[in-house]
Amino acid sequence: LYELHVGAFTPEGTFRAAIGKLDHLEKLGVTAVELMCIAAFAGQRSWGYDCVQIYAPNSTYGRPEDLKAFIDAAHLRGIMVILDVVYNHFGPEGNYIPKYFPQIFSETHKTAWGPGLNFDGQYSREVREFIVQNAVYWIGEFHVDGLRVDASHAMIDTSLQHILIEIARRVRTAAGNRYVHLILENEQRIAQLLRRDADGRAPYAAQWNHAIDHMLGLSMSGECGPADASRLHETEELARALAEGFFSGDLSCTPDEPVSVPTTAFVGFIQTHDLVGNRVFGERIHELATPEALRAVAAIYLLLPQIPMLFMGEEWGATTPFPFFSDYGGELAEAVRRGRAKQLADTGHVDDGTLRRAPDPQAESTFLSAKLRWEELSDPSRAAQLDWYRRILAVRRQRILPLLDNVKSCAIYKVHSGGRFECMWVMRDGGRLSLCANLCATPSKTSGVAGSGEVIWLEGSRPNAGTLGPWSVMWVLESEG
Numbered sequence: 001l002y003e004l005h006v007g008a009f010t011p012e013g014t015f016r017a018a019i020g021k022l023d024h025l026e027k028l029g030v031t032a033v034e035l036m037c038i039a040a041f042a043g044q045r046s047w048g049y050d051c052v053q054i055y056a057p058n059s060t061y062g063r064p065e066d067l068k069a070f071i072d073a074a075h076l077r078g079i080m081v082i083l084d085v086v087y088n089h090f091g092p093e094g095n096y097i098p099k100y101f102p103q104i105f106s107e108t109h110k111t112a113w114g115p116g117l118n119f120d121g122q123y124s125r126e127v128r129e130f131i132v133q134n135a136v137y138w139i140g141e142f143h144v145d146g147l148r149v150d151a152s153h154a155m156i157d158t159s160l161q162h163i164l165i166e167i168a169r170r171v172r173t174a175a176g177n178r179y180v181h182l183i184l185e186n187e188q189r190i191a192q193l194l195r196r197d198a199d200g201r202a203p204y205a206a207q208w209n210h211a212i213d214h215m216l217g218l219s220m221s222g223e224c225g226p227a228d229a230s231r232l233h234e235t236e237e238l239a240r241a242l243a244e245g246f247f248s249g250d251l252s253c254t255p256d257e258p259v260s261v262p263t264t265a266f267v268g269f270i271q272t273h274d275l276v277g278n279r280v281f282g283e284r285i286h287e288l289a290t291p292e293a294l295r296a297v298a299a300i301y302l303l304l305p306q307i308p309m310l311f312m313g314e315e316w317g318a319t320t321p322f323p324f325f326s327d328y329g330g331e332l333a334e335a336v337r338r339g340r341a342k343q344l345a346d347t348g349h350v351d352d353g354t355l356r357r358a359p360d361p362q363a364e365s366t367f368l369s370a371k372l373r374w375e376e377l378s379d380p381s382r383a384a385q386l387d388w389y390r391r392i393l394a395v396r397r398q399r400i401l402p403l404l405d406n407v408k409s410c411a412i413y414k415v416h417s418g419g420r421f422e423c424m425w426v427m428r429d430g431g432r433l434s435l436c437a438n439l440c441a442t443p444s445k446t447s448g449v450a451g452s453g454e455v456i457w458l459e460g461s462r463p464n465a466g467t468l469g470p471w472s473v474m475w476v477l478e479s480e481g
Contacts, residue, residue: 001082001309002030003272006038006061007045008322008370009312015057015066019073021374028315028386029393032080032181034148036273038067039086042094043327045367047273048084049150050091050113050326054134064142071143080145082181083138087131087163088154089113093332103127109156119157128163135167136174146181146205147171153188164193168203181205183267195260202265206307209266211241215300215439216270216285219293224419224440231418235439239421242268242304242435243411263305263407263425270297271311273322278343280350280358282323282370284314292460292471295388296439299459299473302392303400305407305425305433313372315389316382323359325367333362392457399456399477403433420444420468430480438468453478 002025007013010021025033037048040056048058057067071081089111090097097104103123109116118127138144149155149164157163168182184190185208193204214234224231245266269275271285286294294317302308313320328336340361344350350358359366376382411425419440425433432453438444438460445467453476460472468474 001032001034001267001307002028002312003034003036003269003309004312005036005047005273005322005370007367008320009372010374011371013061013371015062015070019070022073022077022079025079026077028390029397030079030310032082032145033074034082034309035084037084037086037150040094041091045325045327045364046091047277047324047326049086050093051086052091052093052095054085054087055137068142075143080181082146082148082183083144084148084150085135085138086150087134087167088116088151093328101126104130106156111151111154111156113154116154116156119155119163120159124159128166131163132167132170135171139171139178139180140174145179146183148183148185148208150185152184152186165203168193184208185210191261194265196262202261206265206267207246208272209241209246209268209306211237211246212268212270212301213275214238214241215297216275218419218439219270219285219289219297224417224442228418232415235418235421236415239413239415239423242300242306243413243423243425245306245410260409262404262409263411264307264404266306267309268301268304268306269309269311270301271314272309273311276311276322277324278347280344280354282321282359284311284318284321286317290471293439295459296437296471296473298389299392299457299475300435300437302389303396303435303457303475305400305404308396310389316377316386318372319376320370320372322370323366324361325359325363325370326361327364327367328362336361395457400433403427403431403477406431407433416444427480432478434476434478436468436474436476438470438472441470443470444468444472 006015006018010017037051038057038061039048039051040053040058041048041051044060057064074081092114103118104127105115106118106121108121117131118124135147138147152164155163171180171182182204183206184193184204190207194202194207196202214237217234218238245261245263276282276284324340326336337360341355341358344355344358359369377386406427406429408426408428411423413421413423415421420438422437423435427433434453455474456477457475461469462472462474
């Protein structure tokens, strides 16, 4: 997967201009792009999650036929297109639906962004149909290959059939023989939405694995003191997320269980629009971690049996930030500024001095700073990083992809100390895929869990048998017997 913002992906910021970059993605090894929300929003620039007309592609990106042309061009290259959709709230400006249908909002359910949608009260049947038909619309009219439902935990519904289940059922029916990928971002108990039936089908294909975020904390430090309890806890949470996925504790996971939720039901990443954009200055990870640390964590998630997702420009270490931006006026603009500052202060523990230097989310310059500079690819160091990403994704395609249908539901994992761990995925035919990782600035001994199979990728160094060098990751494949 490759997440991109249409407006910042190219200098022109349009669907048509993005077509010109599809060859780059194909050569990189991308098989699906995920477009940040493209539904119409107020103003000329936005992340897209404050949309107000969910049936209309935003006009700043082009006309509906331009979006169709982009999707057709992607399909010609064997690249799927997945859309982010927001079904939990509407943006604060430009939403006129409540003027003639106030019942679209719930009288009882609230979200972090305001009133929730009315999925279970009086007139909820009309609201549900409005949302369900939108999901069907993107699949049928534009031939997209899937939807990623943003913050689906905020779609509050006490009905006998939850709106998420109804969306999945109706989309599958509308798609017919086409396979459609439905992906969740959800912070609640979601095993029932991912659990496969006897035919291997589930309401939703995958879930964003936010628990992998722990890899970021480890990569931004090299300190792995044995007495550091927080670092050890962070490593344990990461190893479990890599081995088992992100269930919020509502599903047990052992390798001997029948595969009810496969490892491919999780999307792994080290950068997303949220992870980058919710930093004060929108810094990318390579601005915060050393090149050795970045390659180590990338070597983990890109070869993981889960589904990896890159954020646009990650493959060459783009120098452009991705700060939060929007385009409101008057009191609303000031309210957004205050709200953004409070969020950063509360969640990022950012001091007042730093906040005063933060980019203004309403300034056009903040949006323009996020636009990728494709000319950076002429820089030898950027080209070298792109080559590294191409090579490791080729290894994924050649060595990991053929294993995915054969992997048992979860892995065995062992944490040695803060920043040092191993995972092992067992195949149904008896083979094993093992990961040994040392996300520390000092060498680390391994326990031999990886065995003596074929090393399909070594990032960093293995100076002596049973030892991994600083910032080193080793993937080992053992065949049956």
